[in-house]
Amino acid sequence: MGQVLPPGVARAAWSSALDALRGELGADAVLDADDALAAYLDPFAPGDARRFCASAAVLPANVGEIRTVLAWAHRTQVPLWSVSTGRNFAYGGAAPRVSGSVVLDLRRMNRVLDVDDTLGYALVEPGVTYFDLHEALRARGSALWVDPPAAGWGSVVGNTLERGFGTTPYGDHAAAQCGMEIILANGDIVRTGMGAMSRTTSWQVFKSGFGPSYDTLFMQSNFGIVTKMGLWLMPRPDGYRLGHFRFRHDDDLAAIVDTLRPLKLDDTIQSHVAIDHAVRWGAGIAPRRRWYDGPGPMPDTAIDAMVRALGIGRWNLRFGLYGPEDLVEARLRTIRRAFATLADAELDATDYAHATSEPEGGGDRSQVGIPNMSAFQMLNWRGGQGAHLDFSPVCPTTGHDARAQYTMVRSAAHAAGFDYYGGFTVAGRHMHHIFAAIFDKDDAAQARAAHDLVEALIRQTGDAGYGQYRAHLAFMDLAASQYDFNDHALMRLNDTIKRALDPQGVLSPGKQGILPARFRS
Structure with a gap:
């Protein structure tokens, strides 16, 4: 793909610098071949993945080797982009914010x-x-x-x-x-x-x-x-029960959130709670062509057919209860009473199980501490080479805010030709609202539309007072700019700390919009 050089470093100097680093760490710890660096491109890039690409990658095995790499970076003025394993998919993967940075890949430090x-x-x-x-x-x-x-x-x-x-x-x-x-x-x-x-x-x-x-x-x-x-x-608790509420109507969202909030704040529901839209639930089961194979967003009639076929709701609330059986059952009774006020709400709850019992479904397994990869089923939703770009605003746990964010995001997504694949994870006083623009990464028009949609949503929700908790490389600067109190005083503080701790700006320049002056051009 043609090697990208670090900012401000000539080719001859770069070759010499890499040779020096190999001499200190060993040849197997320094990667610069095209096939090796392809793994450090954004796998879900909403456009040209080479917009953010590494000049090399270095894989230290211990703290001493990291210090060696830091000393080398200061001598050569080459920026580093540190990753733990580089699997931050939908937010840029292992790709660096400043193209030409060397990825400092810490995967070998795995004890x-x-x-x-x-x-x-x-x-x-x-x-x-x-x-x-x-x-x-x-x-x-x-x-x-x-x-x-x-x-x-x-x-x-x-x-x-x-x-x-x-x-x-x-x-x-x-x-x-x-x-x-x-x-x-x-x-x-x-x-x-x-x-x-x-x-x-x-x-x-x-x-x-x-x-x-x-x-x-x-x-x-x-x-x-x-x-x-x-x-x-x-x-590990004595046991658990996992609950799934189904709600039939799109406009139930506000009531769901307002009913749930006191149950979270008083710890009746101990777990984080997921509120999944039908599309997000369905995408975890089958591609959308099973119900709709036309252009544009999935129409309501097709969503209703999917809901009936899968036995789910327009909104689906998932939660877990943990501990001795009598306490779990007492909590469940309280939850049933609270949601009984919502028309047509239906609850499925698993039987109380001993904590060593393992559920079969991926989402259920996560609720009992078992990692899995079932979430990647979503990549098959649109067909082709599936990818997604995430939009992640924080939402206060009120029905008013949930409805406002959902309406904004769904309307913008549909106007851009995307389904509303999203939902809320309720932690307590706040929720993470995660929407994914799912696209075929081999379709340039879809990729560009996903990029433009997320950019527009960051601006629109920012104007409404909702900030991002996390952002893709392409939008870190924009997401940071929404935090504008007192003429962006927070970013000035960030810049002050950055200059004090890293005056040469070699550590992950551009992370969360914190970009040393020498890279701003």
Whole structure:
């Protein structure tokens, strides 16, 4: 594909720089061949994937080698783009925000360093996936569960740093994090919280430590490289029941959210709660041509036929209840009473099962701590080479806000020729509203339409006061610009911290819109 050079680096100097890096780390740790670098392109790029491409990739095996790479980056002025495993699909994958950066791929650092069954935590390196951690817990006979995101092949550290989420009571991954080890741009190694004590006994049990706390400073930022992270794990309960409410009408959404909110705030429902539109549920089962094979968005008549065929609702609410059977049943009775006020609401609840029982469906397995890949079934929805671009605004947990966001997104999606594939994951006072523009990546017109749709939605929802929690590489600057209080004071603070910690701007320039001056052209 023709090698892309780092910004401001001549070809001869680049060749010499790579030779020097190979000499320090070994040839197998430095990749620059076209076939190797293809893996670092955005697999779901909404347009030309080479808009964001790496000049090389380097795979350190330990902290010492990361420090070697940092020293090299400062000598050569080559920017690095750090990834844990690079599976941040729908948001750019492993591709760098500044084209020509070297991807610092941490997948070789893949050790589960500690598991404490008594206090319920693990300490992991960036290359550990949810599958890896789940298998490590099983191998030791641990009574702890992981909380997997939609795709279990992703990095535990990477997903947590992006503030990802799952569906069990530990579904807020950032909130379940406790203690980090970080390498700063100058090579200094810092441990946060109680880890700042060399003889600590409490690194993974008390977040704050003594004095200022910095863990969240390194989430969705380019201020350092996280090399170790602690996380709290869910103790395996006595058992569980999984519930699925079906709601027949599109306009039930506001009432669903307003009925659900007090049940989440008082912890009657312990888990994160998914509210899936019929299209999102259906796309997990079969391609849409089974019900509709025409142009434009799926008409209501076809959606109604799909709903009847699958025995689902226009909206579908999924939740989990955990603990001793009598408590689970008491919670379920309270939930039934609350939703009895909604006309035509129907509840399916699995029988109470012992916690070692494993459900068969992918979504159900996630609710009991078992990673899976069933979410990728959605890629077959439109046919062709399936891809998707995600739009991820935060929504207050009120019916008014849910209806406003749904109406805006659905209308814009339909106008652009896309189905509303989306829904809400309810954490408590806020919800993550995730909409995916699903397209055939071999169809240039569909890819461009997906790009333009998400760009327009970021602007439209921003004008309405809704900000993104996460954004694709192509929209990081735009998403950051919506946070405009006091003439973008937050970004000025980010820039100040960036200059202090990374004056040469070698660490992940452009991450979340934090772009050092030398790359802005």
